[in-house]
Amino acid sequence: MANIGFIGLGIMGKPMAEHLIRGGHTLFLLTRSGVSEDLVALGGIVCTTPQEVAQQAEIIITMLPDTPDVEKVLFGNNSIAAGLTDSSEVRKVIIDMSTISPLATQQFAIKINELGHDYVDAPVSGGDIGAQNAALTIMVGADEAVFSKVKSILELMGKQVTLIGGNGAGQVCKIANQIIVALTIEAVGEALLFVSKAGVDPEKVRQALMGGFAASRVLEVHGERMINRRFDPGFRIELQQKDLDIVLASASALGISLPNAATTHELYNACVAHGGAKWDNSAIVKMLEKLANHEIYKRTE
Amino acid sequence: MANIGFIGLGIMGKPMAEHLIRGGHTLFLLTRSGVSEDLVALGGIVCTTPQEVAQQAEIIITMLPDTPDVEKVLFGNNSIAAGLTDSSEVRKVIIDMSTISPLATQQFAIKINELGHDYVDAPVSGGDIGAQNAALTIMVGADEAVFSKVKSILELMGKQVTLIGGNGAGQVCKIANQIIVALTIEAVGEALLFVSKAGVDPEKVRQALMGGFAASRVLEVHGERMINRRFDPGFRIELQQKDLDIVLASASALGISLPNAATTHELYNACVAHGGAKWDNSAIVKMLEKLANHEIYKRTE
Amino acid sequence: MANIGFIGLGIMGKPMAEHLIRGGHTLFLLTRSGVSEDLVALGGIVCTTPQEVAQQAEIIITMLPDTPDVEKVLFGNNSIAAGLTDSSEVRKVIIDMSTISPLATQQFAIKINELGHDYVDAPVSGGDIGAQNAALTIMVGADEAVFSKVKSILELMGKQVTLIGGNGAGQVCKIANQIIVALTIEAVGEALLFVSKAGVDPEKVRQALMGGFAASRVLEVHGERMINRRFDPGFRIELQQKDLDIVLASASALGISLPNAATTHELYNACVAHGGAKWDNSAIVKMLEKLANHEIYKRTE
Amino acid sequence: MANIGFIGLGIMGKPMAEHLIRGGHTLFLLTRSGVSEDLVALGGIVCTTPQEVAQQAEIIITMLPDTPDVEKVLFGNNSIAAGLTDSSEVRKVIIDMSTISPLATQQFAIKINELGHDYVDAPVSGGDIGAQNAALTIMVGADEAVFSKVKSILELMGKQVTLIGGNGAGQVCKIANQIIVALTIEAVGEALLFVSKAGVDPEKVRQALMGGFAASRVLEVHGERMINRRFDPGFRIELQQKDLDIVLASASALGISLPNAATTHELYNACVAHGGAKWDNSAIVKMLEKLANHEIYKRTE
Incomplete structure (x- = not known):
C-alpha cells in the first residue's frame, strides 16, 4: 500500500x-x-x-x-x-x-x-x-x-x-474526446431542430436513426435530453467552453484549422451569455433554437 | 402478389x-x-x-x-x-x-x-x-x-x-440522418487530425474513445478509414454534397440556421475541386489535412 | 432611337x-x-x-x-x-x-x-x-x-x-459584390456588437475606424444603421438571402469553399425566421445580438 | 518638455x-x-x-x-x-x-x-x-x-x-478594427477567388466594385496584393493571428458569439502551418485557394 x-x-x-x-x-x-x-x-x-x-x-x-x-x-x-x-x-x-x-x-x-x-x-x-x-x-x-x-x-x-x-498523449486524447463530443452534440442539435421545425416528431426520428450510421452515444443520451428538455448537468456548459478554449489554443499553437470546433465554441459563448454556464452541454441546442425562432417539442405523448 | x-x-x-x-x-x-x-x-x-x-x-x-x-x-x-x-x-x-x-x-x-x-x-x-x-x-x-x-x-x-x-416525414428523417452523419465525420476528422499532428497515435486514441461519450458508428467505421487511408466508397462525396444541398435549401426555406452543416458543405465542395467526387465521404478529412499541412498516419505497426 | x-x-x-x-x-x-x-x-x-x-x-x-x-x-x-x-x-x-x-x-x-x-x-x-x-x-x-x-x-x-x-462575367462580378457586401456587413456587426457589449460607445469607434484600414462604405452606411437602429430597407434581407443562394450554388458547382459566405447565409435564414424578410440587410446584426443577449446602443446623445 | x-x-x-x-x-x-x-x-x-x-x-x-x-x-x-x-x-x-x-x-x-x-x-x-x-x-x-x-x-x-x-476603450476599439480588417480581407479573398475560378478577370472586377457598396480600403489595398501576388508585409499573419486570439478570448469572457471571426482565425492557423507566419495578412487567400485548388491570376496584361 x-x-x-x-x-x-x-x-x-x-x-x-x-x-x-x-x-x-x-x-x-x-x-x-x-x-x-x-x-x-x-x-x-x-x-x-x-x-x-x-x-x-x-x-x-x-x-x-x-x-x-x-x-x-x-x-x-x-x-x-x-x-x-x-x-x-x-x-x-x-x-x-x-x-x-x-x-x-x-x-x-x-x-x-x-x-x-x-x-x-x-x-x-x-x-x-x-x-x-x-x-x-x-x-x-x-x-x-x-x-x-x-x-x-x-x-x-x-x-x-x-x-x-x-507525456502529453493523455491530454491529446482528451482533446480529441472533447472535439468529438461537442461537435456531435451540436450536430444532433441541428438535426433534431430541423426535424421539429419541419413538423415531424423528433423522438421517432431519434429512434429510427439509432439503427444506422448516425448512431452515437450522444444521439442516445444528449439527443434524449434535447427532446425531453432536461438540461440539468451532466457536463456543464462552462466546462465544455473551457475545454474548447484548450482545444483551440492547442490547434493554434500546432497550426491546425478546426472550423467546426471554432464555430461550436462561439455557440457555447452564447449559452453563457444567456445564463447557461451551469446548464448541461446539450443545451447548446437552445442557441440554435433562438436563431430558428423555434423550440424542439415532442409530437407523441 | x-x-x-x-x-x-x-x-x-x-x-x-x-x-x-x-x-x-x-x-x-x-x-x-x-x-x-x-x-x-x-x-x-x-x-x-x-x-x-x-x-x-x-x-x-x-x-x-x-x-x-x-x-x-x-x-x-x-x-x-x-x-x-x-x-x-x-x-x-x-x-x-x-x-x-x-x-x-x-x-x-x-x-x-x-x-x-x-x-x-x-x-x-x-x-x-x-x-x-x-x-x-x-x-x-x-x-x-x-x-x-x-x-x-x-x-x-x-x-x-x-x-x-x-408525407415528407421520411425525407425529413433522412435529412436529419445526413446532417448527423456528415457532421460527425467532420468532427472525427478534426479530432484524429489534431491527434496525429500532435504526434500521438490516432488508432490508440480511436480505440480509447470508443468506450465513452465520443463513441459512434462514424468513429468506428469512418474513423478507421481515415487512419488506414482507405477512401474508396462507401458513400460518395458527390452524393453527400448533393444531400447537403437539400439540407441547406430546406433549412433556408424553413428559416433554420445550420452553421456547421453549412461549413461542412463547403469542405465537400473543396473535395470535389480536388477530383474527389467519387471518394468515400470520410475523405473530407483530406481537406482539413490540406489546411493543417499534415496527413494522418499510424504510429503503431 | x-x-x-x-x-x-x-x-x-x-x-x-x-x-x-x-x-x-x-x-x-x-x-x-x-x-x-x-x-x-x-x-x-x-x-x-x-x-x-x-x-x-x-x-x-x-x-x-x-x-x-x-x-x-x-x-x-x-x-x-x-x-x-x-x-x-x-x-x-x-x-x-x-x-x-x-x-x-x-x-x-x-x-x-x-x-x-x-x-x-x-x-x-x-x-x-x-x-x-x-x-x-x-x-x-x-x-x-x-x-x-x-x-x-x-x-x-x-x-x-x-x-x-x-457572357456570365457580369453575373460573376455581381456575385463578388454580394459576397463582399454581405460579409462586410456581418463583420461590422460583429465588431460593433463587441464594442457595445464591452461598454464602449459604438459611434465613437465607428468614426475612429473610418480613418484606417477598417474603412468601408459598409462601415459608413450600414454601421450607422446598426447604431441608430434603422432597419427599413435599403436592400431587403430576403433578396440578400436569395443572392447568397446563387453565390453558394455557384461555388458548389465550381468547386470553391466559401466558409464565411456559408455561415453568413445561415444568419440570413435566422433573420427570416424572425419575420425579417423585409428588413434592411444590415439587420443581420440582430441575430448576433440574440446570441450575445445584448443590443447595440449609443452612449453619446 | x-x-x-x-x-x-x-x-x-x-x-x-x-x-x-x-x-x-x-x-x-x-x-x-x-x-x-x-x-x-x-x-x-x-x-x-x-x-x-x-x-x-x-x-x-x-x-x-x-x-x-x-x-x-x-x-x-x-x-x-x-x-x-x-x-x-x-x-x-x-x-x-x-x-x-x-x-x-x-x-x-x-x-x-x-x-x-x-x-x-x-x-x-x-x-x-x-x-x-x-x-x-x-x-x-x-x-x-x-x-x-x-x-x-x-x-x-x-x-x-x-x-x-x-480605460480599456482604446483596446476595445482596436479589437473592433482587427475584427473588421481580418474579416474584410477574408471576404475579399472569397470574392476574388470566386471570380478567378469562374474565368473572369479579378482586376476588372476589383475596379468595378470600388464604385459601389463593396468599396473598402481592404478591397483597394489587400485586394490588389492578392491579384498581383505580393504577400510581403504589411501586417504579418502571426500578428493578425495573435490579435484574433485576443478578440476571441475577449468575446468568450464577455459572452459574445463571433462566428466569422472564429472561422477566420482558423484560416490564419492554416497559414502558419504552411510557413506563412511572416506573410502579409492578405495571404489568408492562399488557404481559400488551397481548398479550391485554384490560384488567383490576372487575365489582363
Whole structure:
C-alpha cells in the first residue's frame, strides 16, 4: 500500500480520493475550500501546502480546474516542486488528472523529470457519476515503466485505463474526446431542430436513426435530453467552453484549422451569455433554437 | 402478389428490384441506361415510359438521383401522372425511395392525392451493400393505412422499416440522418487530425474513445478509414454534397440556421475541386489535412 | 432611337424603363402585375406575352427576381425565344439585368446565340434609389461589339457601366459584390456588437475606424444603421438571402469553399425566421445580438 | 518638455521613440535586445530595468508584443510598479501602446490607480510605415483630464488621435478594427477567388466594385496584393493571428458569439502551418485557394 497525495477535492476529486482510501492507501489531502469531514473520518490526512503533500507522499495526484491552477500547485509558492526537492532521494510520481493544455503538460513533465521524478498525465471522462462509481475512462500519457507502476492505482478510480503514449498523449486524447463530443452534440442539435421545425416528431426520428450510421452515444443520451428538455448537468456548459478554449489554443499553437470546433465554441459563448454556464452541454441546442425562432417539442405523448 | 413498377435501376435500384422479383412480385421496369439482362432473365418486364409503368403496375417505386429527376418522372412528358390518369378507377400507390427535398415531396404528394392515388416517401440509408443484402434502413412518410398496405413490400428490401409521420416525414428523417452523419465525420476528422499532428497515435486514441461519450458508428467505421487511408466508397462525396444541398435549401426555406452543416458543405465542395467526387465521404478529412499541412498516419505497426 | 422591350417592371424595373422612354426610345412593356398607368401615359406600349415583346423590339431587357423567372420568360410558353424565331431576319439583343446564376446565364447566352441573336448579362447594384436616379452601377458580360451597340442605352440607367468580360462575367462580378457586401456587413456587426457589449460607445469607434484600414462604405452606411437602429430597407434581407443562394450554388458547382459566405447565409435564414424578410440587410446584426443577449446602443446623445 | 520613458523599441517602438526625441523630449529607453546606437546618438538615455525607467520618467510608454509582456514589465521583478512606488510623490502616467486584452487592461489600470498614478491605453494602427511617418491612428482609453495631459505627446507619433472612452476603450476599439480588417480581407479573398475560378478577370472586377457598396480600403489595398501576388508585409499573419486570439478570448469572457471571426482565425492557423507566419495578412487567400485548388491570376496584361 502506498502514500498518495491528492490535491483538488472537488465534485470529481473527492469521490476519487475516497476510492483510493477504501483501496487501502494512505491519503495526504489538500483542497482550496478545506478537506471534508468524510474523508478525514475515513482516515485521510490533511496537509496545508502542496509542498507538504509532496514531502509526505510518493505518488501525488492533482485534480484541478485549469492549466494555471496546475502550474501554480506544481511550481508556485510552497509547491510540489519544492516538496520534491526536499525529498530528492526517492523517485516520486506526479499524476495530473485535470484536463489541461497538452503543450503545457509536456513542459511540466520535462521540469519534473529534471528534478529527478516522474510525470503522468491522466485526464478522465465520465463526469461526477463516473467518479462516484469508479467507472471513469482514464487516458494516460507516460513512459511505459511509470505507467506499470501506477496502473493499479488508476484502476481503483476508472474502468477503462489506457496508455495512449508519452507525456502529453493523455491530454491529446482528451482533446480529441472533447472535439468529438461537442461537435456531435451540436450536430444532433441541428438535426433534431430541423426535424421539429419541419413538423415531424423528433423522438421517432431519434429512434429510427439509432439503427444506422448516425448512431452515437450522444444521439442516445444528449439527443434524449434535447427532446425531453432536461438540461440539468451532466457536463456543464462552462466546462465544455473551457475545454474548447484548450482545444483551440492547442490547434493554434500546432497550426491546425478546426472550423467546426471554432464555430461550436462561439455557440457555447452564447449559452453563457444567456445564463447557461451551469446548464448541461446539450443545451447548446437552445442557441440554435433562438436563431430558428423555434423550440424542439415532442409530437407523441 | 402484386404488380410493381420500378423506375431507376442504378447501383441501389437494381438489387432492390431483384429482391422484389425474388419475393414473388411481377416487376415492370424502366431505367435511363436500359434494363439489365439479369433482371429480364429473372422475369422483369421492360417498359418504355413512366406512363406505361404506371398503367401496368398498382404500386410504382422510384429510385432516382435528385428532386428534378423525380419531378420529371412524376409529372413530365409520358409521366407516371399521365399513366395514373389513364387508370383512374384503381387507387394506386407511388413510393419514392430517392433522397430528395421534403418540401417538394409534400407538393408531389398533394398532386398525386388530387389525382386519386396515394403517395409514400421512403428514402433509405445503408448504401449499395445494404441494398444488396436487403438490409436497408427505410424511413417512411405516409398515411398509416397506406403504410400498412406497402409495409411488407418495403420489408423485402430493408431490415428496419419505420413510419416516421405523414408525407415528407421520411425525407425529413433522412435529412436529419445526413446532417448527423456528415457532421460527425467532420468532427472525427478534426479530432484524429489534431491527434496525429500532435504526434500521438490516432488508432490508440480511436480505440480509447470508443468506450465513452465520443463513441459512434462514424468513429468506428469512418474513423478507421481515415487512419488506414482507405477512401474508396462507401458513400460518395458527390452524393453527400448533393444531400447537403437539400439540407441547406430546406433549412433556408424553413428559416433554420445550420452553421456547421453549412461549413461542412463547403469542405465537400473543396473535395470535389480536388477530383474527389467519387471518394468515400470520410475523405473530407483530406481537406482539413490540406489546411493543417499534415496527413494522418499510424504510429503503431 | 430604338424599339426596346422591357419585361419586369417592379420597384427596380419601372424607373429604369421610364429613363429609357425619357431618353427618346419606344418601349414595349410587360410585367406580371400589369403595366402602370404612368408608363403608358409617357408613351409605353403594353404587350401581353414575352413573344410579342420580342417580335416588336430589337433590344429586349429583362429585370426579374430569380433564375427560373428569367428561364421561363426566355424559353417557356410564348417566350422571347419564340418571338426571336418569328423575326429571325434581324439580329436582336437580349439584355438580362436581373441578378441570377452565372452558370445558367452562360447556357442562356449559348441558346440565344444559336437562334442567331446576341445576349448581354448586365446585373446592377445601387438599389431602388439608384434606379430612380439613373445612378446604378452596371456590370456587363458581353462580346465587345455587342457591348458597344447597347452601351449608350445602359448609360441612360446607370452612372458606372463596365464591361467585365464575356457572357456570365457580369453575373460573376455581381456575385463578388454580394459576397463582399454581405460579409462586410456581418463583420461590422460583429465588431460593433463587441464594442457595445464591452461598454464602449459604438459611434465613437465607428468614426475612429473610418480613418484606417477598417474603412468601408459598409462601415459608413450600414454601421450607422446598426447604431441608430434603422432597419427599413435599403436592400431587403430576403433578396440578400436569395443572392447568397446563387453565390453558394455557384461555388458548389465550381468547386470553391466559401466558409464565411456559408455561415453568413445561415444568419440570413435566422433573420427570416424572425419575420425579417423585409428588413434592411444590415439587420443581420440582430441575430448576433440574440446570441450575445445584448443590443447595440449609443452612449453619446 | 517632458522626461518620457519608452520600453519596447522594436520595428514600431523605435521610430515612435525617435519622433519623441526629435519633438524635444528627454527619453529613457529600454528594450530586450539592447537600445540601438541611433537612438543614443540622438540623445536617448539607456536604462537597465523598467523600475529605473519609471523612477526617471514622468510619462512611461510601453510598446510590447502581448498581454503577458506588458504584465511582466508593469508588475514583475524590477517593474514599473516598483519604480512608481519609489517615486510616489509625483502622479505619473503609464501609456500602454501595445495591442493587448481590454479586460487585462482594465485590471492593470485599476492597479496603477491604486498606486496613485494614471493609466492610458493607446493602441495604434497603421503599421511600421505609419510609425515611421508619425502617421499612426491612435485609439485612446483614458480619463479626459489625463488624455489632455498626454495628447500633444501622442500627436508627435500619430495623425489621428481619438479619445474613445475610459480605460480599456482604446483596446476595445482596436479589437473592433482587427475584427473588421481580418474579416474584410477574408471576404475579399472569397470574392476574388470566386471570380478567378469562374474565368473572369479579378482586376476588372476589383475596379468595378470600388464604385459601389463593396468599396473598402481592404478591397483597394489587400485586394490588389492578392491579384498581383505580393504577400510581403504589411501586417504579418502571426500578428493578425495573435490579435484574433485576443478578440476571441475577449468575446468568450464577455459572452459574445463571433462566428466569422472564429472561422477566420482558423484560416490564419492554416497559414502558419504552411510557413506563412511572416506573410502579409492578405495571404489568408492562399488557404481559400488551397481548398479550391485554384490560384488567383490576372487575365489582363
